[in-house]
Amino acid sequence: MGETIFSKIIRKEIPAQIVFENDDILAFRDINPQAPVHILIIPKTSEIESTRDIDSKKHSQLLGSLFDAANKIAKDLGVSETGFRLILNCGPDAGQEVYHLHMHLFGGRKMNWPPG
Numbered sequence: 001m002g003e004t005i006f007s008k009i010i011r012k013e014i015p016a017q018i019v020f021e022n023d024d025i026l027a028f029r030d031i032n033p034q035a036p037v038h039i040l041i042i043p044k045t046s047e048i049e050s051t052r053d054i055d056s057k058k059h060s061q062l063l064g065s066l067f068d069a070a071n072k073i074a075k076d077l078g079v080s081e082t083g084f085r086l087i088l089n090c091g092p093d094a095g096q097e098v099y100h101l102h103m104h105l106f107g108g109r110k111m112n113w114p115p116g
């Protein structure tokens, strides 16, 4: 399924500032950070291009692991108590650019609501 720039990051063919990794998940700093802490948390499998491909029967464990990773990273990077935002962009209107499921973790500054 979908080969993207994130596939190359997973295979370590292009560099990234990795902040967390286990067998199923990789997390690294966004190349174009929108906050002092801006991390992308991705499954290593590329079978899920977007949230619309999520099937709870197949993916619930993986999704749980993504949130576990987000909580650990937020703690490790010192934004767990001050607060952070998790975002999953799905499709063109949401501004999704990379079609490999990814969760953005923003933190380290006060954020506006609603988002633009």
Ligand code: DGP
Pocket: 005, 016, 017, 028, 029, 030, 031, 032, 040, 088, 089, 095, 096, 097, 098, 099
């Ligand atoms: P989205 O718009 O939700 O699809 O976000 C994709 C994000 O991926 C965007 O914030 C920029 C980031 N990004 C794209 N290419 C690279 C890359 O090669 N390295 C890193 N670290 N981030 C990337």
